[in-house]
Amino acid sequence: MLSIKGLHAKVDDRPILRGLDLEVGPGEVHAIMGPNGSGKSTLANVIAGRDGYEVTGGSVRFLGRSLLSLTPEERAREGVFLAFQYPVEIPGVSNVAMLKEAVNALRKHRGEPGLDAMDFLKLARERLKLVEMKEEFLYRSVNEGFSGGEKKRNEIFQLAMLEPRLAILDETDSGLDIDALKVVAGGVNAMRGSARSIVLVTHYQRLLEHIVPDWVHVLADGRIVRSGDKELAVELEQQGYGWVNSGADQAVGVG
Amino acid sequence: MRTAHDASTYVAAQRDAAADLPAAGRRWLDQCRSAALAQLELTGLPDQSNEDWKYTPIRPITREAFAPAQAGSDCPRQFVVASTIPNLDSYRLVFVDGFWSPALSHLDDLPAGVTLAGLGQMLDNDPARIEPWLGSALGSEPHGFIAMNSSFVGDGAVVEINAGVVLDKPVELLFVSGCGGSGRLSLPRNLVVAHSGSQATVIERHVSLLENRSLSNSVSEVIVESDARLTHHAVQQESPRSFHVGGLFVRVGRRAEFRSTTVTLDGALVRRDALINLDDEQAQARLDGLYLAFGRSHVDNHTHVVHHAPNGVSREHYKGVLGDRARAVFHGRIVVQPGAQQTDSQQRNQNLLLSRDAEVDSKPQLEIYADNVKCTHGATVGQLDEGAIFYLRSRGLDQVQARRALTRAFAADVLERMVPTALRSYLEQQVNDRMQAVSEIER
Numbered sequence: 189m190l191s192i193k194g195l196h197a198k199v200d201d202r203p204i205l206r207g208l209d210l211e212v213g214p215g216e217v218h219a220i221m222g223p224n225g226s227g228k229s230t231l232a233n234v235i236a237g238r239d240g241y242e243v244t245g246g247s248v249r250f251l252g253r254s255l256l257s258l259t260p261e262e263r264a265r266e267g268v269f270l271a272f273q274y275p276v277e278i279p280g281v282s283n284v285a286m287l288k289e290a291v292n293a294l295r296k297h298r299g300e301p302g303l304d305a306m307d308f309l310k311l312a313r314e315r316l317k318l319v320e321m322k323e324e325f326l327y328r329s330v331n332e333g334f335s336g337g338e339k340k341r342n343e344i345f346q347l348a349m350l351e352p353r354l355a356i357l358d359e360t361d362s363g364l365d366i367d368a369l370k371v372v373a374g375g376v377n378a379m380r381g382s383a384r385s386i387v388l389v390t391h392y393q394r395l396l397e398h399i400v401p402d403w404v405h406v407l408a409d410g411r412i413v414r415s416g417d418k419e420l421a422v423e424l425e426q427q428g429y430g431w432v433n434s435g436a437d438q439a440v441g442v443g
Numbered sequence: 444m445r446t447a448h449d450a451s452t453y454v455a456a457q458r459d460a461a462a463d464l465p466a467a468g469r470r471w472l473d474q475c476r477s478a479a480l481a482q483l484e485l486t487g488l489p490d491q492s493n494e495d496w497k498y499t500p501i502r503p504i505t506r507e508a509f510a511p512a513q514a515g516s517d518c519p520r521q522f523v524v525a526s527t528i529p530n531l532d533s534y535r536l537v538f539v540d541g542f543w544s545p546a547l548s549h550l551d552d553l554p555a556g557v558t559l560a561g562l563g564q565m566l567d568n569d570p571a572r573i574e575p576w577l578g579s580a581l582g583s584e585p586h587g588f589i590a591m592n593s594s595f596v597g598d599g600a601v602v603e604i605n606a607g608v609v610l611d612k613p614v615e616l617l618f619v620s621g622c623g624g625s626g627r628l629s630l631p632r633n634l635v636v637a638h639s640g641s642q643a644t645v646i647e648r649h650v651s652l653l654e655n656r657s658l659s660n661s662v663s664e665v666i667v668e669s670d671a672r673l674t675h676h677a678v679q680q681e682s683p684r685s686f687h688v689g690g691l692f693v694r695v696g697r698r699a700e701f702r703s704t705t706v707t708l709d710g711a712l713v714r715r716d717a718l719i720n721l722d723d724e725q726a727q728a729r730l731d732g733l734y735l736a737f738g739r740s741h742v743d744n745h746t747h748v749v750h751h752a753p754n755g756v757s758r759e760h761y762k763g764v765l766g767d768r769a770r771a772v773f774h775g776r777i778v779v780q781p782g783a784q785q786t787d788s789q790q791r792n793q794n795l796l797l798s799r800d801a802e803v804d805s806k807p808q809l810e811i812y813a814d815n816v817k818c819t820h821g822a823t824v825g826q827l828d829e830g831a832i833f834y835l836r837s838r839g840l841d842q843v844q845a846r847r848a849l850t851r852a853f854a855a856d857v858l859e860r861m862v863p864t865a866l867r868s869y870l871e872q873q874v875n876d877r878m879q880a881v882s883e884i885e886r
């Protein structure tokens with residue numbers, strides 16, 4: 189599904205990603221953990237195609253095709269979705285208006301007819317339930333005045349609407365209360381499937397109790413320095429990141 | 444120092460036409476016209492040495508003189524029908540090059556206590572009813588274009604709502620310019636009088652029949668007596684080759700409420716003046732504005748709110764969207780006279796630049812001569828938020844869709860406050876269509 193090899197990327201002329209490798213197969217859930225500033229969001233933004241992130245080496249392939257030459261909307265239409273660490277507020281553009289245009293842009297790309305207002309609303313109501321959001325959120329401006337947790341829920345609602353093939357969730361669990369975490373995790377789990385891969389960026393093992401990953405990676409200094417199964421997350425929770433770089437002989441799990 | 448633009452062709456044209464203007468020979472009216480003419484001759488048309496016209500060169504207007512339009516030009520009925528606002532139920536007066544066309548108007552079932560008529564007809568038949576109001580809201584030093592309008596004053600709309608009458612439907616004044624050929628000048632003068640405790644909505648729309656080089660010089664005087672509530676929407680949607688100079692002159696009485704929205708969708712050069720006098724205690728005014736300027740358009744909004752008495756409230760919010768090489772000017776002057784204590788006044792001007800070559804001059808001007816007042820103002824000029832554009836693109840909207848959605852969102856709140864809804868929807872659609880046609884969004 190997603191194949192990243194030797195990825196180097198700069199932000200503001202500062203090298204952030206420095207030879208990153210990552211393979212995500214169809215239907216797999218990968219968790220990426222790592223210290224603040226190690227480059228997790230940078231990776232997410234590079235995959236989504238944000239301006240200002242300059243790729244200086246390596247490749248990112250999605251379903252066998254290079255992503256790097258595609259515009260952000262082309263990537264979205266191909267099935268890449270990013271749940272933002274800091275979702276942007278867009279006053280004056282309602283959730284429903286944005287999503288209707290987005291859903292229909294994706295459908296058009298796939299050669300499917302656009303949804304009319306009725307069918308769209310039906311789908312939206314159904315997906316709102318998945319993340320236990322009230323219908324009024326549909327008509328509010330995108331993220332405007334949403335609480336931190338509501339913004340994160342709204343990201344997952346959008347994920348559910350857009351049905352991507354690859355979803356990258358950048359710290360979707362941060363700022364969620366315990367109940368909300370369960371709801372959001374439930375929403376993500378409901379979206380799991382053999383044709384959909386998920387990359388979870390998180391600092392907390394707790395999320396991974398709800399969304400059990402197939403793989404856990406540690407990103408430090410712009411590279412994946414350790415990979416393992418879900419036990420790696422437990423270990424990190426107990427010991428922090430200090431030991432990760434201290435020696436290969438302490439490696440756990442699979443590589 | 445440069446001198447003002449010479450107005451002698453217009454002065455001469457007025458002298459030629461004076462004897463044929465409606466109710467010529469009535470002393471008070473002749474005096475009105477000749478005083479205005481003398482002023483026009485003396486001051487000429489404003490140039491940039493005039494502080495109020497500093498950023499608006501009128502050379503494109505003066506380059507080639509316009510000839511005052513004649514009554515009786517034809518405007519096809521289909522055009523009027525095609526220009527109507529969908530689902531808007533209104534009493535409609537239609538003006539062809541500034542002259543009232545009873546045949547194209549629609550005044551059925553007008554309730555008692557409401558007068559809707561052409562000014563020319565009123566001047567001929569019942570001048571005494573006009574005399575107290577004509578010119579009464581213009582203020583002391585109207586500029587050359589206003590003087591020009593006054594010197595030719597002859598036709599336009601008269602809207603009079605008797606005391607206590609609540610008008611059930613909006614009054615729509617549709618001004619069609621460019622009917623009599625290229626190079627025409629239309630000079631409508633409108634009078635709106637809302638007597639004590641009455642309520643009404645007046646929609647003033649300016650459209651072009653053809654893409655002619657034309658000049659509309661349109662002046663509206665509005666009197667809102669005590670406890671009355673009047674809403675006035677001015678929509679300027681003439682062709683990209685038309686020039687528009689418009690003025691809204693308002694007097695608001697005790698506890699009365701005046702609301703207005705000024706929307707400019709198109710035009711080569713558009714200058715709108717608004718002078719709002721809050722004459723008496725607890726008078727309120729809300730002025731909203733939205734201007735779109737693309738290509739090489741120039742849009743200038745000049746607002747002047749004067750608080751004369753205690754406990755007045757004024758709210759002003761103008762927003763502009765500019766692309767290509769367009770220019771906009773916003774000059775918002777607020778004066779709080781001595782004794783106008785507890786005045787509560789807010790002014791905001793926000794501009795969105797879609798291109799590097801577009802330019803805005805925004806100038807707030809507060810003059811406060813009372814000590815216990817609350818006045819705030821703020822002006823911003825900004826671009827679309829790149830973070831928001833990326834967010835939308837990451838959801839699958841392309842550049843154009845994303846920029847258009849954000850631009851629409853910027854313009855939305857001014858329109859959102861508009862009543863009737865049919866007008867609001869119509870304008871939302873117009874703004875949308877305008878965006879659709881603009882290359883700038885696609886950068």
Ligand SMILES: Nc1ncnc2c1ncn2[C@@H]1O[C@H](COP(=O)(O)OP(=O)(O)OP(=O)(O)O)[C@@H](O)[C@H]1O
Pocket residue numbers: 199200202204222223224225226227228229230231240273
């Ligand atoms: N636009 C930018 N301009 C300058 N530096 C940037 C920019 N974006 C990211 N960086 C820098 O790149 C580094 C990696 O940032 P990134 O956001 O990818 O970290 P992260 O791993 O997601 O951290 P966190 O866990 O705190 O979210 C940081 O040092 C950050 O300051």
Ligand SMILES: [Mg+2]
Pocket residue numbers: 228229230273358359
């Ligand atoms: Mg991050």
